[in-house]
Amino acid sequence: MPTAVGGQFDAGLRNGLLALRRDLHQHPELSFAEARTAAQLEAAIRQFATPAGDTVSVQQVAGTGLVARIPGLSRSAPVVAIRGDIDALPIQEDTGLPYASVNAGVMHACGHDVHATWAIGAASLLARRPAHGDVLIVLQPAEEIGEGASAILASDALDGVSAIFGAHVDRRFPVGQVVAQAGSLAAAADTFSITLRGRGAHGARPHESADPILGAGMLVVALQSVVSRRVNPSVPAVLTVATLQAGTASNIIPDHATIGGTLRTIDPQTRTLVAEEVRRIAHGIAATHGLEADVRIELGPPPIVNPEREAMWAHAAAVSLVGSNNVVPLGITNMGGEDFAYYMERIPGAFLRIGAREAGGEPTPAHSPKFFADDGALFIGAAVLAETARRASAALATR
Template sequence: MSSVTKEQVWQQGQEILPWLVEVRRDFHQYPEIGFEEFRTQEQIMRYLDEMGIPYTKSAGTGIVGLIQGGRPGATVALRADIDALPITEAEDREYRSKIPGKMHACGHDAHTTCLLGAARILNSYKDELAGCIKLFFQPAEETDGGALPMIKEGVLENPKVEAVFGLHVSSDIPVGQIGVRYGQMNASSDELIITVRGENGHGAYPHSGRDAIVIAAHVITALQTIVSRNVDPRQAAVITLGVIQGGTANNILAQEVKLSGTIRTLDPGVRKLVKERVRELADLSARSLGGTAEVTINEGYTSLINNDNLVDLVKRNGEELLGTQNVRINAMPNMGVEDFAYFAEHVPGAFYHLGVRNEETGCVYPVHHPNFDLDERSLAVGASLQAYNALVYLKENEKR
């Protein structure tokens, strides 16, 4: 059984902090969006080569590293997403993005750095480990989702992964703290597109046509009753229509209006109900006014549901490394989405939030904001905790 202590892991995280800052700032200056992370991939491979950690490519721009312990045992995975967002960075900081229109505004540069730091810590103890650790550097979390392609390529097999841990930065939580959540962590998402069709006519003679704008307005209003009148109020659901496009002139009845938006739910049964009601109400509302509504729903990410036993492990480890007062229990799930959900759907998983907020240095902006930044001391916290999560899991599941 490994004799590595929490003090050793924490100390190593602090010692490599300057390196972590350097690594993160390099990624930050060269952001790449989903499935275009070629430079990012090359840098990750370079760091793994320096550590002597073998790896294979996956899902195009992803990487799977493998730290093989000195004795047989369980297999645990640590996951980080590596892609950036199509956002122009606002702040003129020294490590500002050098790629116009692209920015690590969601902290994936930090996630990648934390995983590299955890790998560096864990690799120094590999001969003492019973089992092995897989390192998932996953592309395209913000776009098409890189988790499913990696799973389909077999990253959870050979050796078979028995548990997976992931983290996400949070500017709502001060640096030095983490937030954990039992059970439902993130919502599912579905893209909604509704094409409403009527009939052209002169704006002065509305009776001569079928006004698609008026029909669309009734469809929009009807859809708002789904959450308020069809979904159990003890459940959560969101229907947001973010785009309305239609009409050609101010004196012509619109023949076609396109609505697009998103559906967010936590429960699979509620997800099914909402999609069914969207189709029914859009169709009935349009037909009642002489028009039609064509509904397209493109399935997005599934709900992220944490394994309570693994959340317990993260909570205990966080309390040991950071202190009980620095581990928060998140009372409510997040209606945002996260494709870590697919890993957690196939094997037990735990996803948690890493605090990066520091009001004194202006690290207060939310993710996806052009001013987003983080207190880089969080990199050592994330690297240490992820390493400790893997060590404790292997120790508690050592195969004798």
């Protein structure tokens, strides 16, 4: 760990954050059910956000979310925010960690145990060396279902915030590397569901049916032409059919079939085009097979595109802590979604990636039963986010 990072964490804080991370990992909770998690985090922020002590206010918002205010040097200065998400995924853990999940079918397969912990770490660092203005620590529920950020915003707890910053662990990068750059960092994450309704019949007499399974099969294939033939090849897009439900028995043609999946795009024009093509193709296939199509597209988080100014503050903070050689480009177009984008629709900000792969480790993908983030990532994340908040606060105060 770089000296500029490690030197900020004394033994008590370091051990406390490690214990908190392990506790959160061992007791994961699903979106909007993070009651124990929120209680542990509130206790931790009151314990570690010193020397501010009892001047730290903690507000419960959005059900299981928390917003804590770490006082700055000037209470009249612009306020900035740091967000850490706290929910887990419905996955059975298979890491073999000594602190593996004890909740069957639930695990922190996306690193939110680390995100929550580094937010507490950042709060402690900011309490010890304050920013120019106050900093809000946002502990957000329900990122995994794309609803938590909207719920936090609806609470009005972030009204008046001038800038917001967040980050995500990433095992494609080793511990010590940070991605802090302007431009595209995550894609819009929309979902679709298409129900084809026809006429059921005996499996031995298919001519008496309007077969929705045949239509669904043709539709799955036809939808693959959207990205390959309708989207400009220079623009990234993903259309994945992930579910197909139909039928109850091998000798019955059902009267309906439903497919569903995800649409990922990085610009508004392509986002609109892909949705329109899904509708057009679904209705066309349905008409061809004598079916009716019910097409539903639910818009999820928009893309994350870091603006130059906020990314510059984050980049400078990262360089000061891990060195310029370790502030690296993302190197890919990330088609994953992230509901931090909702904050950035209303508040200027930037989103970072924090290396989380241990020495000699493999780049295990997130949302995998074997995913975990190395402990070192939480100290890098805490230090970089705290320093980003300080630099943003100082810059905003001089405008």
